[in-house]
Amino acid sequence: MSARVDDGMAAVSEWFDGRSDAALLLVLAVGLYALFTGVSLVLGYDLGGIVNTLRRITFLSAIYAMLVLALNLQWGYTGLFNLGVAGFMAVGVYTMGMLSTAPTTNPPGLGLPLPIGILGGVIAAALVGAVASLPALRLRGDYLAIVTLAFSEIVRLTYRSPVFETFSVAGLSLGTGGSTGMSLPTNPIRILFYENSQEVTSPPSAFGEAVFGTFEAIGVRAPVVEGTAYAIVLLFVVAGVYALLRRVGNSPFGRVLKAIREDETVAGALGKDTRLFKVKVFALGCGLMGLAAILWRIGGLASTADFRPITTFYVFVALIIGGAGSNTGSVVGGAVFASLLFEGPNFVRRVVTQYVDIGIGQTPSTIFEAVGPLASLDVTPLLAYTISDVNVSALRLVLLGVVLIYLIQNRPEGLLGHRTETAASVDLSERPGGEDR
Amino acid sequence: MATDTETNTLVAFVRERAVLIALGLFVALLVADLFRKLGTGALTAASLAGFVKDGTVLGLSLGLAGIGLAMTYSILNFANFAHGDYITVGGVVGWITAFLVTGLGSFEAQPLVLLRASSRTLGISVTTAPVAIFLGLVVSVVVTAGLALLIDRIVFRPMRGQRGIALLIASVGVALAVRYLLVFTLQTGPRGLTAGQATPSWDLPVGGGSVTITAHEATLAVLAVALMIGTHVLLRYTTFGTAMRAMADNEDLAQVSGIPTERVIRTTWLLGAGLTGAAGFLIALERGALTMSFGWQLLLLVFAAVILGGIGSVYGAMVGGLVIGLASRLSLVWLPESFIIAAAFVVMIVMLLVRPQGLLGGVTTV
């Protein structure tokens, strides 16, 4: 079984090898969309439902791709084992929220324009990242992991503390909402469709009216249209982040990062100020994590429950699937993780519920009631127990753990980690004197 | 030139210890403020004593839970993120045992196994059900040790010799799988374990007020100290202990000199995880309740204790545990309750910066 999976993965990654990055990503996208369209059809969704499914897959894939890209810069390229991803995400989201939510909401914000809020959130995450990196500069791998994890917990507990639920600075009142969380500004995509994008009750603009009308006619409701438009915008953001990090990686800067990962002493002996590079990498990576988190939560609620260490582990699993060290792999890993591992189990649950008649209220509430009927060869109660909402969530995490162990034992390079992404701004194989090889 | 060199060394001396000196001043300031608060009556002697007692109990819990982590850390050279869930497993299986021993016959079996039976009606405490608690302790040790061996066999053994980070990642996988299998079988939600009304307690007068010590706190403290001393004696005076220390120093050398490394690793897991299971059971006893993630929530604090003490040092884990426990509870003198965990983490981070080798690091005390 394990050997078969391994062969499968090797085959997939071998197949990937022959393709250009663009072709690869396209094939992946088409494959995932086809899969989820199929699943939606099996579930009997109408067009609106199908679009909504694809929207959700796209949205989550894009967010995870961004997070994984940022972590890949730190871990894949530079070898910095940052287990504080969730904390830096929280800094981004909460800073944005406190800057841009209206002073009239509870908890109040400063009511600054959203672009300022987003920029402020990203900068805050970058700065906090830079500060957090200072202790990190002196610590070896596993200590760094523990310190960054502790750091992210300090951040989370601080945002959760009743002390900052609402507070005032220089006469302005602000707040994190403590354990209840804070509601964030509305999604900026609404600017496209609504007269007053910040009002939840605002009527659509003329353009919005037209678009909504058209899609309503084919069964796609306004919120789905809005969400789909946002997901498409996110794809462009991912493309931007990808391009940025590719440039960072394929440059003399990226070369030094790789050297730090391989042997920091050598990098130092060759004249590179490794500490400075590490601080920059922390700042840039954490800033991008903040950005990804802002784009993830905007228009919804910021809650400390979203920034527990498990979120960090999700990003790590996604990076390991794709292959640490490869930017293309990061995007692949983010998408595969988000759609198959994160969302997949829910769809499995729905499909099973569709085809197995469990009966309302027949779901066993304890493992005994589920396992007992096995004696009379009745598997339905166990199945019902297994696919109940809470248990699917639990099993999903078990699966995640198993996947993590499997990958690190059998395929630590992931799908694409073995690919060389040469760290130079020019094609190195081009030899002087036209002696091209 | 000569004087130059001297000033240089002096400057370097001060610069190297600047953080340490600043830290010393900060601590001195806190102590002074503590006395001021006591003097002005802003803080009563009784509540201070209460903090110290809570801190000591927490510290002993962390120290006991940390020994196993310290042992495997020094032998296998990786930070085991599944350690917290071994604590949980110890607590869960130990308490299922205690529930069954106490309740079987007069209660239905299923709620007992699921830890859903009412702790009030069961009425377990060290005085009312000492046998159940003793058996629970034994089972928690045995099962946790067995589980750790099994997981070592499946997960860590095939990875011997790999980098610490790879093992760390695998241990995160183990942590997730173990914790959520528990959730899958037993479901989430806190479980009450002991009966408060059946637990004796003593009020010790301090200053104008008093500090209450429960029998379960006392049990935890006594057993924790006993187990730590026992472990120390075992590691100091047996061939296993010597072999383990040799491996912690230099595994290759140990192997060349004929120490059966695999056997030492196995024994380390057995002993370390057994202690961890006991810690889980006793911590749950002292708290009177558990959840399926209580070990995971303790994990970072346990790491803090182990790191503070110097990785791989058993005494270190004890001392580190006490420092972390006391620091987090005493922080209540200055900070609101929501910051006590954060305060402990800050202590750990500062410690790592100032003395990465730990309080007792540099000398392998075991």
Next chain:
Amino acid sequence: MTTTAPDSDDAPADESAATTDADADAPLLQVRELEKSFGGITAVDGATFEVERGTITGLIGPNGAGKSTTFDLVTGVQTPDSGQVVFDGTDITGWRPHQAANRGLVRTFQIARELDEMTVLENAMLAPRGQVGENLWRAVLPGVRKEVVRQEEQLREQAWETLEFLELDHLAEEYAGALSGGQRKLLELARVLMIEPEMILLDEPLAGVNPTLEEKLLDRLHSLRDDGYTFLLVEHDMDVIMNHCEPVIVLHQGEVLVEGSPEQVKNDDRVLEAYLGGEV
């Protein structure tokens, strides 16, 4: 003289070999009373010596004499317990390695430390000083990136040439981790040559290199010296030391035992004793 580190690490690359200091006759490297111990072992015990500009100075001594540790202390990989290192008129004691390297003082490692998961070319191109593309913004922003690309093209050419010279060009796109022991030594050398420093400390650069290439390398060392480079060479092969180094410094138990021409050193009884007798 103070030990303050330079404000900027970005020493211009073309500064090498140019004698910026007024006193061109002063020794390039002065090491005074260096001491370093590890626990109970004193690895370097008051070593004092000088290296003149434009020489290939040999540094020899029995195993464990403290040669590699001296290199570590001089280049800042380790901090001395006491003592002083002056390079080109500047006190560089306690500088971090990258500061020393950017000042023009670089070293190779005795046990070659390749960057395994980088290609041979990447290894070589990593080394040069003053790369504009090491600045994050320059590497990324569309407008200013042209200069980076131009410099990269230049460095690529230089890297290929260096690799060709060291007969590593056929391995240019292999991972460094796949190289043999001797090839690693050569790559190590390629990297420091790419830096174009003023002075290079070579820790047994010829160990494991085939004799033909060894001759070629030594020739190259001489021509580089004629161009103004200075070398401090640790080597156990006495023929190499006798034929190519002048002067020769003998280190024993962390102290300088003898210093002089190859002839003098060869005929010194103390040196013989040190090599044969262990304890003096």
